[in-house]
Amino acid sequence: MVVSESQQNPAEAAPASARSIPREARLLLHELAAAWEDVADCRALEVVPLKGAMTNEVYQARWLTETGEAGGAERDARKVLVRVYGEGVDLFFDREIEVRTFECMSRHGHGPRLLGRFPNGRVEEFIHARTLSATDLRDPEILAIIASKLKEFHNLDMPGPKDVLIWERLRTAKSLCSSDEAKEFCLDSMEKEITALENELSEEFQCIGFCHNDLQYGNIMIDEDTKVLTIIDYEYASFNPVAYDIANHFCEMAADYHSEKPHILDYDKYPDIDERKRFVQTYLTSSGEEPDTKEVEDLINNIEKYTLASHLVWGLWGIISDHVNDIDFDYKEYARQGSSSTG
Structure with missing residues (x-):
């Protein structure tokens, strides 16, 4: 019954400081963005919390691309999803098994790709779907x-x-x-x-x-x-x-x-x-x-x-x-x- 953490339209959520996510997550995001040629400035990170979560804290992280402009089309930004694991939820499942499942699903194209992991969370591909x-x-x-x-x-x-x-x-x-x-x-x-x-x-x-x-x-x-x-x-x-x-x-x-x-x-x-x-x-x-x-x-x-x-x-x-x-x-x-x- 856990509510999906990607339910809310990011446009309806209030932007948050990048410091609202763990430092290890920010470092990982900086490394990812630095490797993407279309990102205009890997330090210009915008973080948007996605509401409706009841298991994890989840955010959309995005950077303007070279062709994008502020206020422009959504696809003019490079976006990823940051998942910070909730406290106590491992009472209901084994987190390591869940991560292995996610990685397997990702490799076989059945879900978002895994872009990186940090101690208490991970960064995933942002799916452009409703x-x-x-x-x-x-x-x-x-x-x-x-x-x-x-x-x-x-x-x-x-x-x-x-x-x-x-x-x-x-x-x-x-x-x-x-x-x-x-x-x-x-x-x-x-x-x-x-x-x-x-x-x-x-x-x-x-x-x-x-x-x-x-x-x-x-x-x-x-x-x-x-x-x-x-x-x-x-x-x-x-x-x-x-x-x-x-x-x-x-x-x-x-x-x-x-x-x-x-x-x-x-x-x-x-x-x-x-x-x-x-x-x-x-x-x-x-x-x-x-x-x-x-x-x-x-x-x-x-x-x-x-x-x-x-x-x-x-x-x-x-x-x-x-x-x-x-x-x-x-x-x-x-x-x-x-x-x-x-x-």
Whole structure:
């Protein structure tokens, strides 16, 4: 559910001093700019914070090019994205694994290129594409593109162990909650719920793939001209049942993280049965084979069961984030909604 750090139009954000980013990041940016012939002055760095982040601090760094002028077209500036890792977020994932995933995706052209690393962050290619909005997820054409892209993502042959991580992640997150929170959110019974869900779903055939595990609208970008879609931000990516990843995406359709109350979910926006069928049909046919009715129905049924796991994951995430994150977001109220939706 983590809001993408590249959602806001930089033109709407207030410029910040270059000193708002770590010194090591400034040194790296200076080295990069000095090597680019089109940068007019590598010392004339402008930094713009990108709002909407709930995991990292993210900035756009830019320099005017030889042909660019102040106030001119956006593409007349050389731009990169600076990601400063958030405090405490490694409770939910292994940062080194995430970096290796990013580097692998970058090498294979599935996301922004990695331009450099500094001790608590990295510099990435700035993608010239539009981040999706909550309303985009109601567009049948865009949903079809997402379904096809997600199938491609799931088929990626990523290095490392290919074990399912969802159940381990749930148990680890639960263990990090305090006794008071366990009482407040009735977590004592959750171990039985996790085990029951794991046992039930493990009895059925599960298609395992490389999953994003946080496929909300802010982590999807689209080129308006070519309709090419890019999935970004791989902090939570791992191998999991593909039904879980699709279930998480469907659950995210209830969210609008740019509303007046971004922590409030509207489950009336959860896709209806016709929307779910169209998505699954497109997902399965994008590999070139025509699925039969049973295959479509089985995947839809599995997705519905995995919505419970998705609610549990992000409910626990909200409880723990309330302690480790200073971002202005009502994490506990968000967690309560996840808990109530599973009941």
